[in-house]
Amino acid sequence: MAKYDLNDDGVVVVVGSGAGGGTLANELCQKGxxxxxLEAGKRxxxxxxxxxEWSSFGQIxxxxxxxxxxxxxxxxxxxxxxxxxxxxxxxxxxxxxxASLRFQExxxxxxxxxxxxxxxxxxxxxxxxxxxxxxxxxxxxxxxxTRTNDVPGxxxxxxxxxxxxxxxxxxxxxxxxxxxxxxxxxxxGRGACLQLGFCFQGCKTxxxxxxxxxxxxxxxxxxxxxxxxxSHVLKIEQDKSGKVTGVIYADADGNQHMQKARxxxxxxxxxxxxxxxxxxxxxxxxxxxxxxxxxxGKNYMRHMTGxxxxxxxxPVHMWRGTTMAGIITDESINDPKRGFVGGYExxxxxxxxxxMAAFLDPGAWGKDFTRKMxxxxxxxxxxxVGEDLPQETNAVTLHSENKDQHGMPTPNVHFDDHENDIAMxxxxxxxxxxxxxxxxxxENYLVPPYPSTHNLGTCRMSADAxxxxxxxxxxxxxxxxxFISDGSQFTTGAAENPTLTIVTLAIRQADYIAKQxxxxxx
Amino acid sequence: MLDLDLTRRxxxxxxxxxxxxxxxxxxxxxSMLAPSQTWALELTKLDKSTGxxxxxxxxxxxxxDTLDDAVYALVVKDLDSAAASDDxxxxxxxxxxxxxxxxxxxDWSGASSDKQAAVIEKMAGNDFFEKIRGTAIVxxxxxxxxxxHFGYEGDAWKHGGYLKRGFDDLNWxxxxxxxxSPSAYxxx
Ligand SMILES: Cc1cc2nc3c(=O)[nH]c(=O)nc-3n(C[C@H](O)[C@H](O)[C@H](O)COP(=O)(O)OP(=O)(O)OC[C@H]3O[C@@H](n4cnc5c(N)ncnc54)[C@H](O)[C@@H]3O)c2cc1C
Ligand code: SF4
Numbered sequence: 001m002a003k004y005d006l007n008d009d010g011v012v013v014v015v016g017s018g019a020g021g022g023t024l025a026n027e028l029c030q031k032g033x034x035x036x037x038l039e040a041g042k043r044x045x046x047x048x049x050x051x052x053e054w055s056s057f058g059q060i061x062x063x064x065x066x067x068x069x070x071x072x073x074x075x076x077x078x079x080x081x082x083x084x085x086x087x088x089x090x091x092x093x094x095x096x097x098x099a100s101l102r103f104q105e106x107x108x109x110x111x112x113x114x115x116x117x118x119x120x121x122x123x124x125x126x127x128x129x130x131x132x133x134x135x136x137x138x139x140x141x142x143x144x145x146t147r148t149n150d151v152p153g154x155x156x157x158x159x160x161x162x163x164x165x166x167x168x169x170x171x172x173x174x175x176x177x178x179x180x181x182x183x184x185x186x187x188x189g190r191g192a193c194l195q196l197g198f199c200f201q202g203c204k205t206x207x208x209x210x211x212x213x214x215x216x217x218x219x220x221x222x223x224x225x226x227x228x229x230x231s232h233v234l235k236i237e238q239d240k241s242g243k244v245t246g247v248i249y250a251d252a253d254g255n256q257h258m259q260k261a262r263x264x265x266x267x268x269x270x271x272x273x274x275x276x277x278x279x280x281x282x283x284x285x286x287x288x289x290x291x292x293x294x295x296x297g298k299n300y301m302r303h304m305t306g307x308x309x310x311x312x313x314x315p316v317h318m319w320r321g322t323t324m325a326g327i328i329t330d331e332s333i334n335d336p337k338r339g340f341v342g343g344y345e346x347x348x349x350x351x352x353x354x355x356m357a358a359f360l361d362p363g364a365w366g367k368d369f370t371r372k373m374x375x376x377x378x379x380x381x382x383x384x385v386g387e388d389l390p391q392e393t394n395a396v397t398l399h400s401e402n403k404d405q406h407g408m409p410t411p412n413v414h415f416d417d418h419e420n421d422i423a424m425x426x427x428x429x430x431x432x433x434x435x436x437x438x439x440x441x442x443e444n445y446l447v448p449p450y451p452s453t454h455n456l457g458t459c460r461m462s463a464d465a466x467x468x469x470x471x472x473x474x475x476x477x478x479x480x481x482x483f484i485s486d487g488s489q490f491t492t493g494a495a496e497n498p499t500l501t502i503v504t505l506a507i508r509q510a511d512y513i514a515k516q517x518x519x520x521x522x
Numbered sequence: 523m524l525d526l527d528l529t530r531r532x533x534x535x536x537x538x539x540x541x542x543x544x545x546x547x548x549x550x551x552x553s554m555l556a557p558s559q560t561w562a563l564e565l566t567k568l569d570k571s572t573g574x575x576x577x578x579x580x581x582x583x584x585x586x587d588t589l590d591d592a593v594y595a596l597v598v599k600d601l602d603s604a605a606a607s608d609d610x611x612x613x614x615x616x617x618x619x620x621x622x623x624x625x626x627x628x629d630w631s632g633a634s635s636d637k638q639a640a641v642i643e644k645m646a647g648n649d650f651f652e653k654i655r656g657t658a659i660v661x662x663x664x665x666x667x668x669x670x671h672f673g674y675e676g677d678a679w680k681h682g683g684y685l686k687r688g689f690d691d692l693n694w695x696x697x698x699x700x701x702x703s704p705s706a707y708x709x710x
Contacts, residue, residue, distance in 0.1 A: 162692070164703065165698075184707055195678075195683045195689040314694045317675070317688065320687070357662070365584060376674060
């Protein structure tokens with residue numbers, strides 16, 4: 001592994017080692033570019049991961065202080081935990097379930113397709129599906145996504161059997177075990193899935209793609225990567241010319257260092273990325289870095305989500321096997337006749353008994369709650385995930401008083417559901433319930449959103465610098481050597497789980513950065 | 523019905539929680555997990571009657587009729603630890619139990635289940651109630667005894683996953699076709 005000097009101003013600094021940052025770092029290293037990858041969390045491994053929900057939660061989650069506001073139910077149920085994401089080498093790809101779907105063509109131009117909508121800050125992406133297709137192909141190959149590149153689908157587990165039976169009875173046409181970044185057979189030096197059912201807890205077999213088990217080791221092999229775990233970036237420095245020059249970070253002991261850089265790529269996930277830009281305000285950028293549009297932190301999206309669990313006469317044992325290998329895509333189209341724009345996916349989902357208690361009906365107690373819990377082994381479950389609309393008032397801001405362990409203002413996440421989100425959720429609950437009814441459910445449980453696992457849009461890309469923070473390559477409009485490299489770039493959220501697109505954008509961005517470096521444009 | 527006296531000192535190690543003593547019980551599953559037929563709870567901060575009252579309060583808040591007291595005792599154990607490390611929590615719990623007694627007409631633990639339910643209903647949402655509920659929603663369901671009771675099998679790593687242990691053994695619905703659900707690699 002490389003070790004670069006703090007004063008080496010030729011390196012590219014990447015902040016965050018998750019889907020965006022981990023992929024970008026590897027892609028740059030493969031091109032011979034020197035990268036310092038700063039990651040706030042520790043480095044775990046397949047061996048150190050634990051198949052136990054709460055222990056794992058304590059091991060890899062981002063638990064630094066955060067607050068939330070707004071009328072969303074998460075704000076009430078999990079006020080101090082607006083998002084369920086990770087602080088560890090590999091970021092939330094250690095936690096993710098692996099569902100890897102391309103966005104649809106129209107989802108890159110929703111302002112055009114859906115029109116202006118009250119309360120929504122609609123905008124078309126500055127790029128098209130066609131622009132991304134070659135990069136999607138690379139990402140799918142890199143991640144070993146099933147049902148692409150001749151990688152077979154995963155075998156359906158019990159939870160999938162229930163979904164499939166109900167979907168067919170209801171007349172849905174597109175139901176299968178998903179496009180998953182999980183090895184259905186050995187590939188890329190990693191084994192096949194053993195159906196452990198702890199995909200959210202780090203995957204002890206390594207069958208699941210994460211930057212921890214793929215991108216980062218590959219980058220290390222190039223000799224170009226200087227990965228520094230437990231290095232929490234607090235501030236980005238900017239010089240008088242307006243260029244960014246380096247970052248200040250705190251190490252495991254809380255000691256602060258300044259790492260110089262030629263370019264800086266921020267991939268801290270959509271809460272930490274804007275927080276870092278806002279916290280880096282200086283006399284040159286009094287509203288925070290790259291914020292001449294005023295859009296840093298704004299347009300926070302989290303997907304319309306909800307879950308349906310259903311109790312059956314006979315046991316299901318839904319926890320056995322892959323957490324999310326099952327999907328129905330029929331509802332992901334845009335069909336405003338349903339009473340909302342945009343679409344949603346229905347994906348199998350299982351959580352263990354400990355998390356079920358926490359999430360089934362947060363705050364509930366008494367006989368009605370325990371009666372439902374008693375049906376746990378007979379439950380099937382699905383997650384509903386759809387496009388939510390960008391709203392300028394849904395925003396990540398710096399808390400005026402609270403500070404974290406490094407003295408940095410904590411982030412507040414404000415969110416109100418848009419009417420469209422609510423209409424979509426109600427539709428999705430109804431369809432999800434109908435699927436389970438068709439499969440013979442005794443009772444359906446409509447479960448409210450979990451803390452956000454998909455956090456998007458807070459430094460969105462835009463054709464026009466006044467509408468957003470970065471261009472179609474994630475390069476900030478204001479500062480040519482500062483890049484946004486994670487889901488914060490998303491102009492809008494689409495119905496699909498975001499990570500394949502985050503990885504796709506990172507691969508594309510690496511090409512762009514390499515070109516800019518070689519042309520001495522940055 | 524509930525004996526908090528320590529009959530044999532043994533540790534029962536569950537995930538994140540240690541129940542002093544041994545577990546017991548009516549249910550066969552639990553005795554498999556437990557080293558002997560009797561169990562007891564050792565409290566470090568709270569006294570025995572407070573512990574007992576909290577256990578009964580937890581049973582009212584999250585009532586699973588056939589779930590053994592030994593599992594509820596894990597909640598009390600966690601409340602006791604919280605009380606031991608934070609005086610404010612200790613006060614919240616002892617004051618809360620005093621209130622339970624007062625509302626139950628003097629003796630909460632001796633009151634009928636209906637009476638207890640009415641008293642708890644009145645407290646719903648207050649800090650004392652929320653402390654118990656918030657602790658119980660984790661502790662009650664986060665241990666191997668509870669997993670056995672609810673039929674949750676949890677960690678299969680040591681057994682090589684569920685691949686050969688029933689991940690697709692559901693047989694009361696038709697199997698999906700191979701294009702929707704290909705057969706497993708290892709099973710080929
Ligand atoms: C339970 C769960 C299931 C999911 N399932 C799916 C799925 O099936 N499909 C899908 O597409 N997506 C899924 N996701 C979402 C997916 O994990 C995220 O979309 C993706 O990981 C986001 O990538 P990112 O690069 O933006 O951030 P992350 O992967 O979260 O990485 C950000 C990293 O930056 C680090 N960091 C943040 N701030 C700093 C700082 N100041 N200094 C240094 N380091 C910092 C963090 O510690 C973290 O490691 C899931 C998420 C969760 C939590
Ligand atoms: S089910 Fe498969 S992907 Fe999920 S944790 Fe197990 S081996 Fe990994």
